Amino acid sequence: MSMYFYTVKCMLLDMEDSKFCSSCGRSVEAGMQFCPQCGMVISGSAADVEFKERQQEFNKAVGMVRRNWLIFLLAIYAIPVIITTIVALVDASNIANSIWVSDEFQKWITDHGYNYTKSDIQGFITTAAGLGLASGICATVSLVFVYKRRHWVIAVATCFIAAFLCFWSFFGIIIGILVGWMLVVSRDIFEDES
Numbered sequence: 001m002s003m004y005f006y007t008v009k010c011m012l013l014d015m016e017d018s019k020f021c022s023s024c025g026r027s028v029e030a031g032m033q034f035c036p037q038c039g040m041v042i043s044g045s046a047a048d049v050e051f052k053e054r055q056q057e058f059n060k061a062v063g064m065v066r067r068n069w070l071i072f073l074l075a076i077y078a079i080p081v082i083i084t085t086i087v088a089l090v091d092a093s094n095i096a097n098s099i100w101v102s103d104e105f106q107k108w109i110t111d112h113g114y115n116y117t118k119s120d121i122q123g124f125i126t127t128a129a130g131l132g133l134a135s136g137i138c139a140t141v142s143l144v145f146v147y148k149r150r151h152w153v154i155a156v157a158t159c160f161i162a163a164f165l166c167f168w169s170f171f172g173i174i175i176g177i178l179v180g181w182m183l184v185v186s187r188d189i190f191e192d193e194s
Contacts, residue, residue, distance in 0.1 A: 019043070063189040067146060070186065073179050074143035074159070077172075081136035088129035091106070096122035128168060135165035139176075152190040155185045 019028050023040035033047040040158065041048045088095060099105050100118045109116050139162040145155035163176020 009132050014183060046086050056190050057187075063186070066182065066186050067149070067189045070146045070179065070182055071143060072181075073175075074146065076181075077162070077175070078136045078139035079130055081166075082140070085129040085132035085136060088125055089133065092125045092129065131165050131168075135162045138162035138165065142183070146189075149189060149191045150185075152183075152187050155190070156180060161182050 019030065019032075019042060021028055021035035021038060021040055021042050021134065024035060024038040026037045028035055028042055030054055031045075032042055033045045035042060041051055096118055099121050108114075138158040142155045142159040142162065144152045145158075159176065159180040162179055165174050166172040166176060
């Protein structure tokens with residue numbers, strides 16, 4: 001019986017000097033960088049450490065590209081929407097008047113039997129512009145948090161709120177949801193969340 005324990009102890013000591021390939025299971029000697037059978041990098045070797053460092057650098061670069069795209073997409077939505085909606089809010093009366101005196105609009109409300117007034121049109125413009133402004137502000141808040149790489153949850157929430165506040169534009173809501181989804185899967189670029 002003692003011979004059995006001696007044999008096992010010798011085997012265990014030999015195992016400490018050699019490792020096993022995590023891919024194929026072949027025994028490899030200490031100091032080897034790659035498995036001689038399958039070519040896999042040996043875990044813990046210098047090659048493995050270098051590979052992991054390069055992988056981290058690559059992941060960081062990819063994360064920065066995603067961050068730049070998010071900033072770009074949020075900015076090209078938020079800036080024009082805020083400017084347009086502020087102009088619409090300030091000039092709602094003149095816009096409503098221009099629509100109201102249009103022969104095409106008068107024909108449209110007559111053909112459909114609507115009983116709109118000029119103040120109804122101004123109210124629609126004010127409501128739509130107010131929702132658009134709120135959407136643009138939410139997109140700007142999301143943009144700021146993406147830029148600072150902080151508060152992932154707030155960045156995602158404000159992006160989705162911006163998308164749903166622009167419910168009158170099918171294209172806008174789809175793009176907003178896609179950008180929101182990009183934010184959801186980009187949690188790793190936020191310093192306080194990773």
